[in-house]
Amino acid sequence: MARAPVLTPRGEDFPRWYQDVVAKAELADNGPVRGTMVIRPYAYAIWERMQAELDRRIKATGAENAYFPLFIPESYLRREAEHVEGFSPELAVVTHGGGKELEEPVVVRPTSETVINSYFSKWVQSHRDLPLLVNQWANVVRWELRPRLFLRTTEFLWQEGHTAHATQADAAAYAERILAEVYEDFMVEVLAVPVLTGRKTARERFAGAINTLTCEAMMGDGKALQMGTSHELGQNFARAFDITFSDETGSQDHVWQTSWGVSTRMVGGLIMCHGDDAGLRLPPALAPTQVVVVLVRADEGAGDAAAALCHQLVASGVRASLDDRVGTSFGRRSVEWELKGVPVRVEVGPRELAAGWVTLVERHVATKRPVALADVGGEVATALADAQRHLLAEATRHREERTVEVGSVDEAVEAAAGGFARIPWAVVGTTGEGALVDQGVSVRCLQRADGGLPGASEEPESVAVVGRSY
RNA sequence: CGGGGAGUAGCGCAGCGGUAGCGCACCUGCUUUGGGAGCAGGAGGUCGCGGGUUCAAAUCCCGUCUCCCCGACCA
Numbered sequence A: 001m002a003r004a005p006v007l008t009p010r011g012e013d014f015p016r017w018y019q020d021v022v023a024k025a026e027l028a029d030n031g032p033v034r035g036t037m038v039i040r041p042y043a044y045a046i047w048e049r050m051q052a053e054l055d056r057r058i059k060a061t062g063a064e065n066a067y068f069p070l071f072i073p074e075s076y077l078r079r080e081a082e083h084v085e086g087f088s089p090e091l092a093v094v095t096h097g098g099g100k101e102l103e104e105p106v107v108v109r110p111t112s113e114t115v116i117n118s119y120f121s122k123w124v125q126s127h128r129d130l131p132l133l134v135n136q137w138a139n140v141v142r143w144e145l146r147p148r149l150f151l152r153t154t155e156f157l158w159q160e161g162h163t164a165h166a167t168q169a170d171a172a173a174y175a176e177r178i179l180a181e182v183y184e185d186f187m188v189e190v191l192a193v194p195v196l197t198g199r200k201t202a203r204e205r206f207a208g209a210i211n212t213l214t215c216e217a218m219m220g221d222g223k224a225l226q227m228g229t230s231h232e233l234g235q236n237f238a239r240a241f242d243i244t245f246s247d248e249t250g251s252q253d254h255v256w257q258t259s260w261g262v263s264t265r266m267v268g269g270l271i272m273c274h275g276d277d278a279g280l281r282l283p284p285a286l287a288p289t290q291v292v293v294v295l296v297r298a299d300e301g302a303g304d305a306a307a308a309l310c311h312q313l314v315a316s317g318v319r320a321s322l323d324d325r326v327g328t329s330f331g332r333r334s335v336e337w338e339l340k341g342v343p344v345r346v347e348v349g350p351r352e353l354a355a356g357w358v359t360l361v362e363r364h365v366a367t368k369r370p371v372a373l374a375d376v377g378g379e380v381a382t383a384l385a386d387a388q389r390h391l392l393a394e395a396t397r398h399r400e401e402r403t404v405e406v407g408s409v410d411e412a413v414e415a416a417a418g419g420f421a422r423i424p425w426a427v428v429g430t431t432g433e434g435a436l437v438d439q440g441v442s443v444r445c446l447q448r449a450d451g452g453l454p455g456a457s458e459e460p461e462s463v464a465v466v467g468r469s470y
Numbered sequence B: 001c002g003g004g005g006a007g008u009a010g011c012g013c014a015g016c017g018g019u020a021g022c023g024c025a026c027c028u029g030c031u032u033u034g035g036g037a038g039c040a041g042g043a044g045g046u047c048g049c050g051g052g053u054u055c056a057a058a059u060c061c062c063g064u065c066u067c068c069c070c071g072a073c074c075a
Helices: A014-024 A041-060 A074-078 A081-090 A113-123 A168-189 A236-240 A265-274 A299-315 A330-339 A373-401 A409-415 A425-438
Strands: A028-030 A037-039 A071-073 A092-097 A100-108 A132-141 A155-165 A196-199 A211-218 A224-234 A244-246 A252-254 A256-263 A291-295 A320-323 A344-348 A357-362 A367-372 A403-405 A420-424 A442-447 A463-467
Touching: A014 A265, A037 A041, A037 A155, A041 A132, A041 A155, A041 A168, A041 A265, A071 A074, A074 A081, A074 A100, A074 A113, A081 A236, A113 A132, A113 A155, A113 A236, A155 A168, A168 A196, A168 A211, A168 A224, A168 A256, A211 A265, A211 A373, A211 A442, A224 A236, A224 A265, A236 A256, A256 A265, A265 A373, A291 A299, A291 A330, A299 A320, A299 A344, A299 A373, A344 A373, A357 A373, A367 A373, A373 A403, A409 A420, A409 A425, A409 A463, A420 A425, A425 A442, A425 A463
Parallel strands: A291 A320, A291 A344, A403 A420
Antiparallel strands: A028 A037, A071 A100, A092 A100, A132 A155, A155 A256, A196 A211, A196 A442, A211 A224, A224 A256, A244 A252, A344 A357, A357 A367, A420 A463, A442 A463
16 A cells, blocks of 8 residues: 655755654754754664774774773863864863863863863873874764754764874875774774775865874765875874974984774765665664564464574574564554665565465565575575675765766866865865865865875865865 | 744644644554454643733734744854
8 A cells, every 4th residue: 555655755855864864763852952962872873883893903903902092171172273273163161160161161072182182191101102093982062053963963973093203204104004904994894885995175174183194985975985094194293292202213202193983974975975765764784673573473483483583583693583472463563664764674474374485575686585494594694795786886886977088177176066076186275175175175185097095285286075065 | 043934732733813634643442463453432722922902813914932944153
């Protein structure tokens, strides 16, 4: 029986569709203060999976986790000129505490370079203390004028890494390593989101950095989303916070630094990259629940069979759960699991069980087929692997179809209406970049012609990837 | 901050001087259960807030607050 669609069709109104998915899949609610967000259990489970996968990769690069305070003296922000200029419009400032006006206001961290580096200056004395590699999982606050759940909220959760190195080359190599081995690897292999890696132009660079590297993804509507950034800070903060060390010869030098982060914005990116008219589609490598065993009706021992099947899947290492809410209609439950993007459903009912089989439903291609009970384990593993590959391939094809090579700024603006434009940076330049921005389009990153990272910022022979962005 | 809308039940909306309504969701019961179940019964609202006009205001007037959408910054 035909019903009204569960969601606003994606092609009809993309932003509305996004809001519908967030609400119907029970991902998040708006908080009571404008721009804040309540992350509901299902989305938080997704975030925890992201954290687990990223944390492992971060630690593999040698960084250790630590925690620094939420409150930062306002004076710290002012020590680095570009940094304070970049962040002051979006700071939340606390002027009162304990019922009294504070002598010096404190800011709620918008990022932690300043506090962390004030401690680095105490901790670093010798080249033997380097490299110093620290990461923290935290919330940060940037007062936003136009919030959107997950994509741009006043408070968000993220991971921020901060490192100090003896040489510029070492810092640069580490920033690139984080980009490639942590961020790009995670996004491609786990999120199944293809990303372009490149350098930001001076205009798009992080406030206080000498270089910003980025992972840029294309969403379902052709717009770009910055999924993560890794910065080379040079010696800017080292000078501002007096972080010096004695090298092998005994002479003093300032350290060379990096910082890098990814946030809950990735949840929004995941929705907009893989979602369809039935809701979210989660890649199995990420999904908190990879398989849900749906009991159709409890008659004739089907309940026991479904529970046993679920246990068997869990025992084989699959993140499986059982849906035995037979008091709720089968159709409603099907819709719910589709909204939530669970990659595979196994439907178990007395009718088919009598014949020794169950029904396997694959979310990524919306197909269902009978599978013999004895083959479920193998078929599920195959389906999960297929889903992971399929989502990445589909997103990659989508991006390629919507990327065009152009030769002028005007053509780039036109092409950016539907996706990405690639254009020689030499044709754009800083004046062309300004013209793009005036028309709502920006240079997402600079790449070498083969897609590799340019050796330096704004290398004249590099290619600019241009698009509209979130 | 500029332009445009909207505040009425948990959500989405109608009502626009005369008893507070509809759909979905919710609760109870029965029948159901293979793609958002059906029937019956039920609960839920100082109509954003403050003032004014009127015999009478959700409705008209003034003020105020909030939210949403579109433009300048950002993970």
